[in-house]
Amino acid sequence: MNPRRSLDDLNRRVSAARADVESRGETFYPGASRVHLAAFPPKERWSDWVELDSKAWPERVERRYMLVPTTCFNCESACGLLAYVDRDTLEVRKFEGNPEHPGSRGRNCAKGPATVTQLTDPDRILTPLKRAGGRGEGKWEPVGWDEALDDIAGRIRAAIDEDRHREIMYHVGRPGEDGFTERTLAAWGVDGHNSHTNICSSGARAGYHLWMGMDRPSPDHENADVILLVSSHLEAGHYFNPHAQRVMEGKARGAKLIVFDTRLSNTATHADHWLSTYPGSEAAVLLAIANHLIRTGCYNAGFVERWWNWGDYMAENHPGKPATFEAFQRVLHDLYEGYTFEFAGAESGVPAETIEAAAEIVAGAGTRLSTHNWRSAAAGNLGGWQVARTLFLLNALLGAVAVPGGTYPNAWNKFVPRPIRMPPRHPESWNELTWPADYPLSLMEMSFLLPHLTAERDGRLDVYFTRVYNPVWTNPDGFSWLEMLTDPERIGLHVALTPTWNETAFFADYVLPMGHSSERHDLTSYEQYDGLWIGFRQPVLRAARERLGEKVSSTRDVTPGEVWEENEFWIELTWRIDPDGSRGIRRFFESRERPGEKMTVDEYYGWIFENSVPGLPERAAREGLSPLEYMRRYGAFEVGTAVGPVYEQRVPEAELEDVQVDAAGRAYTRAAPPPSPNVVPIPPLDGDGEGRRHVGVAVNGEVRRGFPTPSGRLEFWSRTLAEWGWPEMAVPGYVRSHVHRDTLEPGQMCLISTFRLPVQIHTRSANAKWLNEIAHTNPLWLNPGDAARIGVGTGDLVRVETQIGHFVVKAWVTEGIHPGVVACSHHMGRWKTGDGPRQTMATVSLDREGTDWGISRKNGTGPFRSDDPDTARIWWTDVGVHQNMTFPVQPDPISGAHCWHQAVRVTKAGPGDRYGDISVDTARSREAFRQWLKLTRHAARHSPDGTRRPWWLLRPVRPVRDAYRLPWNSSEPSAP
Amino acid sequence: MELFRALGSLIEVPAPEHRRIAEALGLPSVPDPSVHGAVVASQRYPYASVYLGAEGMMGGEARDRIAGFRRALGIGDGQAGGGPGDAAVTGDDPGPGRSAGVAESDHLAALLALLCALDRWQRDESDPARAALMAEARVTLVWEHIVSWTGPYLASFERCGSPFHEAWAALLSEALARLEAETPFPDYLPAAFRTAPALADPRDEGGAAFLATLLAPVRSGVILLRDDLVRLGEEAGLACRAGERRYVLGSFLAQDPGAALQWLAGHAREWSGRMVGRGPAPVARWWADRAAESAVLLSRLADGAGTVVSAVSVP
Numbered sequence A: 001m002n003p004r005r006s007l008d009d010l011n012r013r014v015s016a017a018r019a020d021v022e023s024r025g026e027t028f029y030p031g032a033s034r035v036h037l038a039a040f041p042p043k044e045r046w047s048d049w050v051e052l053d054s055k056a057w058p059e060r061v062e063r064r065y066m067l068v069p070t071t072c073f074n075c076e077s078a079c080g081l082l083a084y085v086d087r088d089t090l091e092v093r094k095f096e097g098n099p100e101h102p103g104s105r106g107r108n109c110a111k112g113p114a115t116v117t118q119l120t121d122p123d124r125i126l127t128p129l130k131r132a133g134g135r136g137e138g139k140w141e142p143v144g145w146d147e148a149l150d151d152i153a154g155r156i157r158a159a160i161d162e163d164r165h166r167e168i169m170y171h172v173g174r175p176g177e178d179g180f181t182e183r184t185l186a187a188w189g190v191d192g193h194n195s196h197t198n199i200c201s202s203g204a205r206a207g208y209h210l211w212m213g214m215d216r217p218s219p220d221h222e223n224a225d226v227i228l229l230v231s232s233h234l235e236a237g238h239y240f241n242p243h244a245q246r247v248m249e250g251k252a253r254g255a256k257l258i259v260f261d262t263r264l265s266n267t268a269t270h271a272d273h274w275l276s277t278y279p280g281s282e283a284a285v286l287l288a289i290a291n292h293l294i295r296t297g298c299y300n301a302g303f304v305e306r307w308w309n310w311g312d313y314m315a316e317n318h319p320g321k322p323a324t325f326e327a328f329q330r331v332l333h334d335l336y337e338g339y340t341f342e343f344a345g346a347e348s349g350v351p352a353e354t355i356e357a358a359a360e361i362v363a364g365a366g367t368r369l370s371t372h373n374w375r376s377a378a379a380g381n382l383g384g385w386q387v388a389r390t391l392f393l394l395n396a397l398l399g400a401v402a403v404p405g406g407t408y409p410n411a412w413n414k415f416v417p418r419p420i421r422m423p424p425r426h427p428e429s430w431n432e433l434t435w436p437a438d439y440p441l442s443l444m445e446m447s448f449l450l451p452h453l454t455a456e457r458d459g460r461l462d463v464y465f466t467r468v469y470n471p472v473w474t475n476p477d478g479f480s481w482l483e484m485l486t487d488p489e490r491i492g493l494h495v496a497l498t499p500t501w502n503e504t505a506f507f508a509d510y511v512l513p514m515g516h517s518s519e520r521h522d523l524t525s526y527e528q529y530d531g532l533w534i535g536f537r538q539p540v541l542r543a544a545r546e547r548l549g550e551k552v553s554s555t556r557d558v559t560p561g562e563v564w565e566e567n568e569f570w571i572e573l574t575w576r577i578d579p580d581g582s583r584g585i586r587r588f589f590e591s592r593e594r595p596g597e598k599m600t601v602d603e604y605y606g607w608i609f610e611n612s613v614p615g616l617p618e619r620a621a622r623e624g625l626s627p628l629e630y631m632r633r634y635g636a637f638e639v640g641t642a643v644g645p646v647y648e649q650r651v652p653e654a655e656l657e658d659v660q661v662d663a664a665g666r667a668y669t670r671a672a673p674p675p676s677p678n679v680v681p682i683p684p685l686d687g688d689g690e691g692r693r694h695v696g697v698a699v700n701g702e703v704r705r706g707f708p709t710p711s712g713r714l715e716f717w718s719r720t721l722a723e724w725g726w727p728e729m730a731v732p733g734y735v736r737s738h739v740h741r742d743t744l745e746p747g748q749m750c751l752i753s754t755f756r757l758p759v760q761i762h763t764r765s766a767n768a769k770w771l772n773e774i775a776h777t778n779p780l781w782l783n784p785g786d787a788a789r790i791g792v793g794t795g796d797l798v799r800v801e802t803q804i805g806h807f808v809v810k811a812w813v814t815e816g817i818h819p820g821v822v823a824c825s826h827h828m829g830r831w832k833t834g835d836g837p838r839q840t841m842a843t844v845s846l847d848r849e850g851t852d853w854g855i856s857r858k859n860g861t862g863p864f865r866s867d868d869p870d871t872a873r874i875w876w877t878d879v880g881v882h883q884n885m886t887f888p889v890q891p892d893p894i895s896g897a898h899c900w901h902q903a904v905r906v907t908k909a910g911p912g913d914r915y916g917d918i919s920v921d922t923a924r925s926r927e928a929f930r931q932w933l934k935l936t937r938h939a940a941r942h943s944p945d946g947t948r949r950p951w952w953l954l955r956p957v958r959p960v961r962d963a964y965r966l967p968w969n970s971s972e973p974s975a976p
Numbered sequence B: 001m002e003l004f005r006a007l008g009s010l011i012e013v014p015a016p017e018h019r020r021i022a023e024a025l026g027l028p029s030v031p032d033p034s035v036h037g038a039v040v041a042s043q044r045y046p047y048a049s050v051y052l053g054a055e056g057m058m059g060g061e062a063r064d065r066i067a068g069f070r071r072a073l074g075i076g077d078g079q080a081g082g083g084p085g086d087a088a089v090t091g092d093d094p095g096p097g098r099s100a101g102v103a104e105s106d107h108l109a110a111l112l113a114l115l116c117a118l119d120r121w122q123r124d125e126s127d128p129a130r131a132a133l134m135a136e137a138r139v140t141l142v143w144e145h146i147v148s149w150t151g152p153y154l155a156s157f158e159r160c161g162s163p164f165h166e167a168w169a170a171l172l173s174e175a176l177a178r179l180e181a182e183t184p185f186p187d188y189l190p191a192a193f194r195t196a197p198a199l200a201d202p203r204d205e206g207g208a209a210f211l212a213t214l215l216a217p218v219r220s221g222v223i224l225l226r227d228d229l230v231r232l233g234e235e236a237g238l239a240c241r242a243g244e245r246r247y248v249l250g251s252f253l254a255q256d257p258g259a260a261l262q263w264l265a266g267h268a269r270e271w272s273g274r275m276v277g278r279g280p281a282p283v284a285r286w287w288a289d290r291a292a293e294s295a296v297l298l299s300r301l302a303d304g305a306g307t308v309v310s311a312v313s314v315p
């Protein structure tokens, strides 16, 4: 045989075999099994996958699985998971990543696979419970779902019938879904949505919103040349796993990584340039970089001229100067020239040369600069929203906006499919408890002020839902929450919807068990790269049984105990609120196919996938599946990629009818907007007052989409801020934080409390044994110099005094923290007074005398016997300290975000101090609330148009426009 | 070139997909994963760094060199971690400058997939200058990172007891020989050879260095499998203790240094002979010379065995 011929022949044969297999949509080459953690079973074998049982080792025991996708519920990244459902026992044995998920691409952080430990937690709640003693006494009795639902529905019905809509409130942590519950509240006509956002991301989001009309960044790290993070994003940020993998890919391609982080976090250790900024100085450093770009002419003048609202700025602020771009450039130069590297160095403690080196790198990024700030500095400081605003200023200067390697606005990288029924109703009343007129520009609800507002303004809630949320533990000033929750005058009925016990649920009237991530239905879509995707969270045992030919009409048939699937819970509750449909509420949850009957989740999602997700029906048909079957099979779908700079898009002729362009270039049309299947929230912009709607901006004679801001452009200058009482804050600037060195009293230090432990997730992971074994305590980071001054070493007890009380914690002496700053993770420190989860909660005594509250630890955790033999192997006792209890509320007067950083005194613990002690005087909490309230500029005095809030700002469950009118006339003596 | 990609994929953990690939190539049926474990995963590690790195272990400078090569091509450098979307692993790279990294860029499957991808990019490239660059990169890949170690590596599969792996190694050797004949190689040795010193003399560098370099093929010129050590024990009448290779070797030297060193010298001599004709002539010659050099040192040491054993610390 001629060897040449034979090798050629083999080459041809293998090529042909590959082409043949792939033409059938199957996999020819197996996944890269040698790559650690990246061996994915090919999808055509998901129905029957065989693996050896690792627990049976050394015996070879084969297990047959059905792999069913769902979505992780442990953080907002919504990564794809694949549940390994044992075909013989129909139990979920483990979770791995879903390679079909475009955001997470098969990868997860530790918290994803740990979902299985949450499902099997011996302490999870499996039965609806009703309080049997006083609130917080820990006495419970089982209650039937019917009784609980009728009771709750009856109260809500009465409140609606008696026009007490504002007494109904739903308080959510991370929603983990795109709008289902908001639409439920809209259907009820209730302005009762309350979210945790103002203790989380709203500072940064306010900064982004003011720039571009959309409130989240979507950085394209993968294609960036320079990645600038103001956060510990690689281990703990939002969209942490999807973003972290792209940051690392960008780095692998040669991108430079710059990290601002006071701590030497895991992220900082991966940086090319780590800037350990003094807390609150970040905006000063960013402005020094901006100044460098401006001074050296290293910015994209063409982009700035085309897309910034510099014309408005010049007209309003420099009417005496020529309205030319050149004049603006000179003004811009003068505006920031004071932000020298030396100034930024003095503010931040970072050497001026280091800042200069970082500035040089940014200057070389061109349009490939991806930046991100989420919580971190924006969540810690007074004026934190300016951190995001000054960070995005760098993108805006370089034109690194919605282009490859730049930062996109979220709404262009997010797809929220239009649901089967979209309640057109808007609540008719305004909820002053969540949206007080003291904070007209707050990005989200002033959720953490609820105890103070209910106390000081006679607020009452008749039905208060906490949904997978634990404000007593997560929010600052938890003792004020306890005072509110135990006061029947303020809280009529508290319903905790939760899969597991938490400090808030202990004080509820009903505790209703909801499903974990593989027991729920939700739709998700998040901005994680320049593309659009949807992820489907589903009860995996339902999907598995259906694949085996069973008909499952209620998810409750497959959930453990009496756990309810949450969508089905809201549908059922809504029907009981409006049993005969006379209130016009029930119709939003009625079947279209079977009028007069309840909508099922199959119909709800089936309709969405069939009608609102472009490309999905065709993709499903190629595999012979219905769109719903496709999503139940694969769990995610990519709607599109490479969205690009939407602002540059020409508005099509069909949308241009009788167009008018005003002096600022905004274009208005009479043509109706084309129907869109994507209902992602976008600010509503006012028309021209003559019946035309805002459609874009005219640039060089052509109408382009522009940005959803009042000017249609990127708002370097915010007319909104200027007109609502904050003209001095209207351009990106530097606000000295409440923990600025000059503000601290002698002996005070700044405490950073905003960082996460990478494997924990607030209260959600409390029952995940694997995670708890890895991380279960939160010592106080202390620089060696400070430790020597205080006279403590690692492991010694220290007392940390805040404005309202103190806590006692262990010290961890490390060079990894800026001198003069201490840090303590807000994860850990869980507690209970009686029965409750046993893995991570200390048992404490909770004491009160008037406004003096205290917690002292009786014992930590330890081994215990349960169905799970691992619980007998718990080797740790320390579960950390609950520091948030000792923090007063510190709302930023503009963004409304809680400013987490604390001015504290750290001393060596005294003889009477014991680990875990917490002490607070809530009278001082109230004083702190009033002190911060004085910083606000009330709408009654500063609203330019007699409304409570600028109409264009985003807002969940937006009330009717009339409800925006202030009830006070600012000239009246009774006006606030 | 698809042939290389297909052959590369067959050295990964057996998956059902391998059956079709093996069939197309006319190879014997794919064995059970446990055979793969015994023959490949625990003995014949398919990573260039093991054979070209001065430490004889995965990673290190040898892998960094490949990562640097990938970076220079504008594709992921292998440090970021790979995944299913990782086209460089699968050989479906969209093109230079577009793809992400692979976690283990020096794995034989990744190298052969990259060879296949480079070939395609070169053919698809319309700019002649860039196409020439691709061609040059292909030569470098083959010379520096593939044929520099596949000669001894594939030789180690002879008589390995798995018909599938024996046939696979023979076919890949044949395909590489054909590639070598068509490739204009440079007239200098691969960088890994130029920087690797020879087997450490325990009298100068101590026993630990001696044992470590004995297990680093680029230092000793020899591949010492676990199976070889079992044979050493049987043939020299020594007890083979359970443990990692270095530990086993140390225990042989403690039991009877003269016999152990004699056996090793013979093994190195035999290995030197087996290298003839394995790969491009300068490469094959280099491996043969290095093994012969080791054989000389080992026999010398065998003659004065007492001094050696005192230098080798045996637990």
Ligand code: SF4
Pocket (backbone or CB within 6 Å): A072, A073, A074, A075, A076, A077, A078, A079, A104, A107, A108, A109, A110, A111, A112, A113, A239, A240, A241, A242, A761
């Ligand atoms: S980042 Fe981790 S916790 Fe968050 S969704 Fe992904 S896997 Fe779950």
